[in-house]
Amino acid sequence: MTQSNRQILLVSRPEGAASVDNFRLVETPLAPLAEGQVRVRNHWLSLDPYMRGRMNDSKSYAAPQPLDAVMIGGTAGEVVESLNRKFKVGDRVVGMAGWQEYGTSDGSDLHVVETKHVPLAAYLGPVGMPGATAWYGLNRIIAPQAGQTVVVSAASGAVGSVVGQLAKRAGCHAVGIAGGAEKCRYVVETLGFDACVDYKAGDLYQQLKAATPQGVDGYFENVGGDVLNATLARMNAGGRIAVCGMIAGYDGEPIPLKHPQLLLTQRLLVQGFIVTEHLDVWPKALSELGALVAKKQLVYRESIAEGLENAPTAFLGMLKGQNFGKQLVKLA
Amino acid sequence: MTQSNRQILLVSRPEGAASVDNFRLVETPLAPLAEGQVRVRNHWLSLDPYMRGRMNDSKSYAAPQPLDAVMIGGTAGEVVESLNRKFKVGDRVVGMAGWQEYGTSDGSDLHVVETKHVPLAAYLGPVGMPGATAWYGLNRIIAPQAGQTVVVSAASGAVGSVVGQLAKRAGCHAVGIAGGAEKCRYVVETLGFDACVDYKAGDLYQQLKAATPQGVDGYFENVGGDVLNATLARMNAGGRIAVCGMIAGYDGEPIPLKHPQLLLTQRLLVQGFIVTEHLDVWPKALSELGALVAKKQLVYRESIAEGLENAPTAFLGMLKGQNFGKQLVKLA
Structure with missing residues (x-):
């Protein structure tokens, strides 16, 4: 043919x-x-x-x-x-x-x-690369404990939405960052995050501060730039940052990290990763995620x-x- | 009395x-x-x-x-x-x-x-806090393998001098960064590093590039600022950065990290630490360091x-x- x-x-x-x-x-x-x-x-x-x-x-x-x-x-x-x-x-x-x-x-x-x-x-x-990315960054880098606060940027997206839902399932306070009221509403009302900060609406840091009264223990970074700077300033001692995306800088204009000294003063762990280098976790991750999707316990x-x-x-x-x-x- | x-x-x-x-x-x-x-x-x-x-x-x-x-x-x-x-x-x-x-x-x-x-x-x-700091950052964060390149800033100092000597003992290519020809000479000739870059003499990045032809696998950061920016740009994929000091920023003027996207593109691990939070390693670290000092195998x-x-x-x-x-x- x-x-x-x-x-x-x-x-x-x-x-x-x-x-x-x-x-x-x-x-x-x-x-x-x-x-x-x-x-x-x-x-x-x-x-x-x-x-x-x-x-x-x-x-x-x-x-x-x-x-x-x-x-x-x-x-x-x-x-x-x-x-x-x-x-x-x-x-x-x-x-x-x-x-x-x-x-x-x-x-x-x-x-x-x-x-x-x-x-x-x-x-x-959710049962492919974005899901595996969320699973790896959350479980293997952030490794949150129940009661801790996890923030994820691009929270309504393919990766972010899974990060927040898995964080909630782990007993965490899950806070999203997204652009616009509609996405933020979706993140809270449909995905079940505890809060969502609209980076297009006013002072990002002040909004984030209000949404994370206990500070931030884990941050899943999909965006970079100003969002990273604001979240870094909310990190608790011993916090973990999984760096998955830096979309804000892809067009050749890097956005500096303003306060690198926080890495030291808060003893932060920052780990950049690409999930295709961690194929060993895919079977476990996708099996868990597939089961959640099949049971309609993971919204996407x-x-x-x-x-x-x-x-x-x-x-x-x-x-x-x-x-x-x-x-x-x-x-x- | x-x-x-x-x-x-x-x-x-x-x-x-x-x-x-x-x-x-x-x-x-x-x-x-x-x-x-x-x-x-x-x-x-x-x-x-x-x-x-x-x-x-x-x-x-x-x-x-x-x-x-x-x-x-x-x-x-x-x-x-x-x-x-x-x-x-x-x-x-x-x-x-x-x-x-x-x-x-x-x-x-x-x-x-x-x-x-x-x-x-x-x-x-070398058998106290600076030595334990060097030992922890090198062994527990950078964890270098023989043949890899390890860079340390403030290389002639109390911590840096131990980092480089331990890296050499681990079979690494050890490169120091220090200020001035005298300190650099000491780092190479007395401490036994493979090379030392004088940050006061010309283009730091170009000097560092020449001293690290295979890129940098581990960086022990004692300084921050421009030195961090230059070294970050030399990091190999999967590199580890132990953040021990940010002396350049202590006077209230933070120096931005210019290219945070490298954290992602090179999948770097960055870990800030303070050695007094890791007292469990002190006995092992100080016992090893004390033995080296007693045998005059560690110069300080x-x-x-x-x-x-x-x-x-x-x-x-x-x-x-x-x-x-x-x-x-x-x-x-």
Whole structure:
């Protein structure tokens, strides 16, 4: 069967802010499968902040995304053709096929998932990389005890929403930071956080102080910049900061940490991490998270763009916080 | 026996830089000992950067030094009178008697030490708090592996000199940062570091880059400010930073961390600590360090001010890096 595959390539690197001009949509014929290969029709593409880092040709935690190649990205879909005995047509799989409608591989990057109790797209969200990220940063770095205060930035997002809900389940006082009244309301009323600070509404530090009367023991950092500065000033002695994202600085304008001496005076632990370097915890994390999703004990929300052609715009919007929940692209 | 005791009190808090006017020398009669008390003639007073933090009335890792009270400080001396059966006249002891010639206590703060193989003053240096600080930060936070690069700032100082020598013994490439050609020469030629960067001589980052061709895996931070910024930019992925001192910021002018995003992109661990919160490691640390000093396998250097009355000037000089090695005051 001859079909064509639509793909989005990175064709130039951003100078300052990323723009739609950095991407190009192309249509490519699908070659026949070779022995051992699998072809997946991707139903869902995940858009994540780390992709912005890959667009730069600079020292980061991974090699830069090559130019004129399909943009990297997590995907979930269905096997439509298989010359690999480990996969059969109809299998639901997650992988890293990138920004394209069809993925073709030897299968080593694919995992078959069950979709009776857990929706396929959830494997790109709470039961996928964002969920594992939340689980690792909270349990392995912050390691909160019942009664402690845990703050998470980008609290309504794919990672932050899981962090806060897991913190609540651990008996903590969970406080979110998010942009806008609507997101904050969602964080408290739907996700069940104890409080949420709207960084767009007035003095961030004063709001945070009011929301964390006992100070902050654990901080899950998804944002950086002013939010990090404000939270750092609320940290209790012995506090732990899991640094997962620095979205505020991705466009090449680093925002300084104003008071590094607090690291010493409060004896803080700060640990930057990327969850793909901790694959050993994924089975445990995803099994716990999958069970919670199946029992509807973990709430999550998706922001869905329709069609591959809209992926760049959705991605740029996400970098500006315009999404509300896990940003996905529905490919078919 | 009636004697008088000379003491130095903190009489005002610094506004900006500390000055001699913040201190006052007083002469106080010694009261007769009560049952259970011990009197120590202090031979040595230790001057340490942490004291500057205590002079402020602000959130720090310890309660502020009270005004009109004897300045806090580590001391080493000899028991001259005892109504406590655990101590006899002539015992050599270390304690925290503060900036005064005689200490009187119930003995609970005193430890008897052996001075046959280890000089008394060394218990305020490599076999005391500075040594334990070096040992903890290096072994418990940086935890270097043979072949890795360890950098330490204030490398000729009481803590830094031990960090580098222990790193060398662990098979690491040890690089110091110090101020001036003389200190740098000492760090390399006498202490045995592989290299030393003079932060007073030209571009710190470029010098550091040349001295750390494999990047930096562990950084022991005694200084903060520009030195921290330069070293942070050399950190390898998975690097560890033990934050022991932020002397550059003690005078109330915090120096921002310019590129906090490196915490994420390099997945760094940063841990602020104060060694008095880790008393469990002291016996092991001091036993190892004492054995090295006794065997003359650990080199250290002292900067000695003569007489209690010179303690404030020596202290202020130390904050500016004018000392060369562990700053002590010889009291008698």
